[in-house]
Amino acid sequence: MQNDLLRLDALNAMTAADFAAALGPVFENAPWVARNAAAARPFATLTALHKAMLTGIEALAAPALAEFLNGHPRLSPETLRRGTTAESTAEQTALGLDALDAEISARLDRLNAAYEARFGYPFILAVRKASLETLFATFERRLAASPEAERAEALAEVAAISWMRLLDRVRAAPTGSVSTHVLDTVRAAPAGGLGVELWRRESDGGMTRITSFVTNADGACDHHLLGGGDLAAGTYEWRYDTPTYFARHGYSTTARAYLGKVRVAFTVWNPEEHFHVPLLLSPGAYTTYRGS
Amino acid sequence: MQNDLLRLDALNAMTAADFAAALGPVFENAPWVARNAAAARPFATLTALHKAMLTGIEALAAPALAEFLNGHPRLSPETLRRGTTAESTAEQTALGLDALDAEISARLDRLNAAYEARFGYPFILAVRKASLETLFATFERRLAASPEAERAEALAEVAAISWMRLLDRVRAAPTGSVSTHVLDTVRAAPAGGLGVELWRRESDGGMTRITSFVTNADGACDHHLLGGGDLAAGTYEWRYDTPTYFARHGYSTTARAYLGKVRVAFTVWNPEEHFHVPLLLSPGAYTTYRGS
Amino acid sequence: MQNDLLRLDALNAMTAADFAAALGPVFENAPWVARNAAAARPFATLTALHKAMLTGIEALAAPALAEFLNGHPRLSPETLRRGTTAESTAEQTALGLDALDAEISARLDRLNAAYEARFGYPFILAVRKASLETLFATFERRLAASPEAERAEALAEVAAISWMRLLDRVRAAPTGSVSTHVLDTVRAAPAGGLGVELWRRESDGGMTRITSFVTNADGACDHHLLGGGDLAAGTYEWRYDTPTYFARHGYSTTARAYLGKVRVAFTVWNPEEHFHVPLLLSPGAYTTYRGS
Amino acid sequence: MQNDLLRLDALNAMTAADFAAALGPVFENAPWVARNAAAARPFATLTALHKAMLTGIEALAAPALAEFLNGHPRLSPETLRRGTTAESTAEQTALGLDALDAEISARLDRLNAAYEARFGYPFILAVRKASLETLFATFERRLAASPEAERAEALAEVAAISWMRLLDRVRAAPTGSVSTHVLDTVRAAPAGGLGVELWRRESDGGMTRITSFVTNADGACDHHLLGGGDLAAGTYEWRYDTPTYFARHGYSTTARAYLGKVRVAFTVWNPEEHFHVPLLLSPGAYTTYRGS
Known part of the structure; x- marks a missing residue:
C-alpha cells in the first residue's frame, strides 16, 4: 500500500479549504465539486465520499451540466501538445496518446469531431483502464447512442475517472x-x-x-x-x-x-x-x- | 513439426522385422507387442496402430499380464542410479526423479514398497505429463484401490506411456x-x-x-x-x-x-x-x- | 399444423390487391404496409416477407411514424368496451384485459396516461406472449426510458405483434x-x-x-x-x-x-x-x- | 410432518429393549444392529444415530458381512409371492415388482441369478427411490463391477435403505x-x-x-x-x-x-x-x- 496517501480521518478533520484543495483536481476543471462536498463530512468510506461528490453533479441543471462536461479535455495528441491538467496529461499519456502513429491519430480526430458535433461536448472516457482497442470499440458504439443514453454514459465515465483519482489521493477504508x-x-x-x-x-x-x-x-x-x-x-x-x-x-x-x-x-x-x-x-x- | 519422425506409410511398407525394431521400445521390456502388431498393418492412423498394440496386451492371461506389468521399472532415484531403459530414464529424469531431496525420495520409496506388497507389481505412471504433486496425489489414491480397479488403472497408464512413445517416433495422421x-x-x-x-x-x-x-x-x-x-x-x-x-x-x-x-x-x-x-x-x- | 393457413407460394402468386387484403390487418390500422410489400414478392420465407414489411415502417419520416404509432389502440378495458380491431380485441382479451378488477384497471389507466403524456403515442406491447406480470414490469421500465430508446422498443413490439399475426395467417417455410x-x-x-x-x-x-x-x-x-x-x-x-x-x-x-x-x-x-x-x-x- | 413419528429424545430415553424393538426392522433381518446401537445413545440427530448403526456393520469380518448381506431378500415377484419382511414387501411393491409383466420379470430373474452367481449374495438396492429404468440401469452396471467395488456399493444401498426406514420411524432433528x-x-x-x-x-x-x-x-x-x-x-x-x-x-x-x-x-x-x-x-x- 502507498504510505503517502491521505487518510479518511485526516480528510474528515481538515478545514473545508484544505479538503477542497486536496480533492480539487478529482473532477476535471471543477474544483467546486470538492468544495461543496466538504460540508457532507465525515465520510466513513471513500465510496461514501465519492457518492457525495457525484450527487453534486447529478443535481446540475442542463446548462450547468453542459458546461461541466465541456470542462473535460479532448482525448487526443493535440490536447497533450497544447497542454491540459496534470491529471489528464498523465492519464492520456499512460494510454499512449502522446505517441500515436499518424493513421490512428487521424482516426481519433475524426471520431472526436463527429462526437462533438453530435453531442456538443467532448468524448469522456476513463482511459487509465482502457487500451487503444477498447477506446475505439467504445468510441464507435457511443457515437451511435441516443443523446440521453450517451449523457448517462459520459457521466458514468466521469464517475470512473474521479474514482481513480480519489484512489490516487486517499487510502480506501479497510473493508474490502x-x-x-x-x-x-x-x-x-x-x-x-x-x-x-x-x-x-x-x-x-x-x-x-x-x-x-x-x-x-x-x-x-x-x-x-x-x-x-x-x-x-x-x-x-x-x-x-x-x-x-x-x-x-x-x-x-x-x-x-x-x-x-x-x-x-x-x-x-x-x-x-x-x-x-x-x-x-x-x-x-x-x-x-x-x-x- | 519434427521432420525426423517416421511416417505411417513407411511403417506400413517396411518389413515386419524393421517394424518391430522401430517400435520395440514403445512398451517397456515387451518388444513382442510391436512384433505381433506388425501383422495387423496397414494402419491409417497412429490411433489405430496404438489400438492394435493394446489389443495384444488386453488378450494376456493373468500370469502373462503379471509378467508384463513386472517388466516395468520402479519409479525411483535408485532405478535411475542402477540404470534402466533409455525411454524410462528419459521420462523419470524429466520429472526430476534423478534429483529428489532425501525426504521426498524416502517418501517415494515407502509408497513403492507398499504398492508392490499390495499389488505384486511396480507402480506404473505416465510420468512425462505428471508433476511431483500429481505423482504423489495419484500414488496415494491408487494405493487404496481394489486390485481389479488398480489393474485397470495400471493398464491405462501403460497405454498413456506407449502413446507418448509412439508420438516420439511416428508422425500422427493429419486428422486433428x-x-x-x-x-x-x-x-x-x-x-x-x-x-x-x-x-x-x-x-x-x-x-x-x-x-x-x-x-x-x-x-x-x-x-x-x-x-x-x-x-x-x-x-x-x-x-x-x-x-x-x-x-x-x-x-x-x-x-x-x-x-x-x-x-x-x-x-x-x-x-x-x-x-x-x-x-x-x-x-x-x-x-x-x-x-x- | 393448421391446414387453413395461406401458403407462401399462394401469396407470391396472387394479385397485389389480394395480397394486400390478405395481410392488411397484420399492422394495426396500417393496410398500406401490406400494400407496399406486395411489390417485393416473391418471398421464400415468412421471415423475408416480414422483413420487407418492416422496411416500409423503418423508412417513415418522424411525422408519419408518429401517425403510425398513434394508429395503435390503447391497451385497456376501456378500449375493448368501445371496440377496436378484431386482432387487437382478440389479443387484449387473451391477456384478460376484458376482465381486470378495478384496482388493476386503474393502475393500467394511470400508466397509459403517463406514457402517452411522456411519449405522445400509446404504449404498444405484443400482449399475446405477455402475462399481467410481464405487462406491468415492462410498462414501468419503458415509462422511464429515453424517447429514442422507447421509440426503438415500441417498434420492436410492432414487429413482434405483426410477426404473430403473420403466423396466424401464413404457413411458415419448413426450414425450422x-x-x-x-x-x-x-x-x-x-x-x-x-x-x-x-x-x-x-x-x-x-x-x-x-x-x-x-x-x-x-x-x-x-x-x-x-x-x-x-x-x-x-x-x-x-x-x-x-x-x-x-x-x-x-x-x-x-x-x-x-x-x-x-x-x-x-x-x-x-x-x-x-x-x-x-x-x-x-x-x-x-x-x-x-x-x- | 407426520405426527406419529418417534422423537429422538424419546428414543434416547427409552430402555435398550424398547429402542431395539423400535428400530429392529431398520436393517433387514439384522435386529442386532439396533440392539448394539442402543449403547451409543444419546443421539442429537438422526444422522448421528444412523452413523452409529452403520459403524456396527462396517466392523463386521468377512464371513459375518456375507451373512448379513445374505439376509436381504431377492428383489423379485417371486419373493413377494413367497413372503418377506413387511418393510421389503412395501418397498418392492411400491416399485411395482408385484405386477411386472412376464418379459420384465424374466429379465429381472436372469440378472438376479447372474448377480448371485458372481458375488455370492443378493442384489441390494434402495428401491423406494428407484424406477424400473434406474433399477435395470443400476443392475447392469453393478453386475460388471469388481467384487470389492460392488461390496462397497451394496453397503451404500444398505445405508440408503436403512436411512429411509429410519425416516419412516423417527422425526429428524430440525436442522435442515x-x-x-x-x-x-x-x-x-x-x-x-x-x-x-x-x-x-x-x-x-x-x-x-x-x-x-x-x-x-x-x-x-x-x-x-x-x-x-x-x-x-x-x-x-x-x-x-x-x-x-x-x-x-x-x-x-x-x-x-x-x-x-x-x-x-x-x-x-x-x-x-x-x-x-x-x-x-x-x-x-x-x-x-x-x-x-
Missing part, C-alpha cells in the same frame, strides 16, 4: 477483501484439498504471486484474503491446481486430462468491496462468476 | 485440429467480432502465440485451426479479448469490468482428434467445456 | 427444427444413452409429449426434430432422464441423487429458425444455453 | 432447510426482485406449492425456507419467474424471449442438512448447482 470457493460438481460437494494461488498484475504487466493456500473442507480459504486494507484496485488472477486435484480423485489421469490449470482473471475496481469468485469444477467443464 | 466457439449469453446469440488468440506452451514453460483471429458472425473461426498435421500433443491456451468485446457492446465499461481477459488452458493428448472448446460468455460469468 | 446435445462433464465426453423427451405447451396450459428418444454416441438425436414444417411457434420443454443416466454410470445412487430430472423450457418465436439447446451435465450442476 | 440464490450474470450482480416459488412432489406424483417469495437485494430469500423441522425427504422444485424479470430489466422482450420459466428439481435425501441451490441467470443461458 477477496475470496474464492470451489465446488466439485462430480461429487456435488465442496472441493477440499485443492491448491490455489492468488496473483496480482503489476503496472509493468508482470504477475506477482500474493499468496497460496489449500482449500479447506468447505472448498474455500479459511479467511478472506487481502483484508484489512491490503486490497488495492487492479487486476488479479486465481490459479487453481486442478490437474493435481483431478489426479487425487481419479477423475482423469494426468496424461489424458483435458483441462489445464484453471486461471480466472478479475478486476477490482472498488477496493472497499468484497470480491467473491466461485468456481464450479468438473473434468470436462468449469464455470466462474462474480459471486456475492 | 482445434476450434473454439463463443456464445454471448446476454443476447443469446453467437459472439461475433471477438478477438481470440491461440497460444502453445513450449517445453521450457514459455508460451508462444500460434495465431490470432476475430470471430465470425457465428462466434467461431472460419476454419479449424492447426489442421493438416500442424497439431501436436501438448498444452494450449485460448485467450479471448473479452474487455474489448464488452466495451463494444456496452455490457460493462472498461473501468468497472469485473472479468479480465479470459484464458482457457487445455491439453491435447491425441493430435489425431479434434478439440472443440466452446465459451459461454457474459459480463458476470463464463463457462467453458470440452465440446464435440 | 429443434435439437439438443448433452455433454457429460464428468467424462468430458458426449452423454450417449440418455433418455430425452420433447414436450409442447398447449394453449390451455397443459403439456403434450411430442417425441422421445435416446441420445446417440454423440450425445444428440440422430436427426433434427420437428423439421419439415412441423415446428410451430410456442413453448417447448426438454425433459432429460438424468437419474437413470447417473445410475447407469454410477455417478450417484438413485437414493442419494441431488438433481431430479432436468427440464429446460424454451420458446420458439420464429419457426423458420433452428433452435439448438445444449445441456452440460454433471451430478452436481448443469448448464443450458441457446446454442447455434 | 433449503435456500436459493440468483445471480444476474448480465449485470454481474444479485438478481433482486425475482419471483420464486418452491414446490414439492407429492407421493401421487402431483406438485404442491409450498411457498413463494420475491428475491431480496442479495438475490435470495430473507430467511432459510422449510427450517424448524418442516423439511422432509423428497423431491422439490424451484420455479423462477425469469420472463418477468427479463421484461423488467429489458433483457429480452416477452415476445422474443428464448428461455421459459426456469425450473430446477432437486432431491432432499437428508432432511437434517441444508440444501442451497444457486442459479446463475442470463437471457441466453443458466447454470444451477448444489451449493454449500
